[in-house]
Amino acid sequence: MxxxxxxxxxxxxxxxxxxxxxxxxxxxxxxxxxxxxxxxxxxxxxxxxxxxxxxxxxxxxxxxxxxxxxxxxxxxxxxxxxxxxxxxxxKNTVFNHSISREDLEFSKIKPSRNPDNLRRKYMKLTKEELVQRLILAEEYIAENNTKWVTSFFESFK
Structure with a gap:
């Protein structure tokens, strides 16, 4: 005391x-x-x-x-x-680097991720990094949809 x-x-x-x-x-x-x-x-x-x-x-x-x-x-x-x-x-800077498809492995993303942690992670990214990530995600989805449709129609032959 x-x-x-x-x-x-x-x-x-x-x-x-x-x-x-x-x-x-x-x-x-x-x-x-x-x-x-x-x-x-x-x-x-x-x-x-x-x-x-x-x-x-x-x-x-x-x-x-x-x-x-x-x-x-x-x-x-x-x-x-x-x-x-x-x-x-x-203190508030995030290292700016371009994101390539090899850096992001969308197939390894788990559906049970914590949304709060994910939001915090995305809020740290710049606008350009978010746009790049979105473009890569859309390309991945489009490719997998094409693969799924192709395999679906091949199963009926």
Whole structure:
């Protein structure tokens, strides 16, 4: 069980100290990001932390978690980081590849599939992928209908 200490006398010096450290982190972080951009290096938490040690007069630098927790520095990081943008953009992307007849084996599809899972799977596909899949399904159905009709009439001979 955790207890929260509530004091009526909040120390002003603590807020001032925290604000000074926060401002120092923002300043060093922004300088590090600018230096990385100038050198053409990728903007990641690790590279910022390493660069900050070189820039910091004290040699301490900033911790990678400081970038995440300091809102002003985090916004500056998001503006300049290509890896952040890639990660953000790759969340909803589906790998676009053309579907061939060999990839889809319609004869192995079971009739007792879960419709919710199937719907979720199809919702992830792009419009082009759905159209391609529908065309292949119709071709498969048409070929099998032709085979069935042919075998049905051959059975009467």
């Amino acid at each position: 955790s207890q929260i200490f509530k004091s009526k006398n909040e120390p002003v010096w603590l807020k001032e100290s925290h604000q000074m450290r926060s401002n120092r982190s923002v300043q060093i972080g922004k300088q590090s990001i600018d230096q990385l951009i100038k050198n053409g290096n990728p903007i990641t938490y690790t590279t910022i932390a390493e660069q900050s040690k070189e820039i910091d007069p004290e040699g301490k630098g900033i911790h990678p978690n400081t970038i995440r927790t300091n809102s002003e520095l985090y916004e500056y990081y998001k503006q300049h980081s290509k890896t952040y943008k890639q990660k953000k953009n790759s």
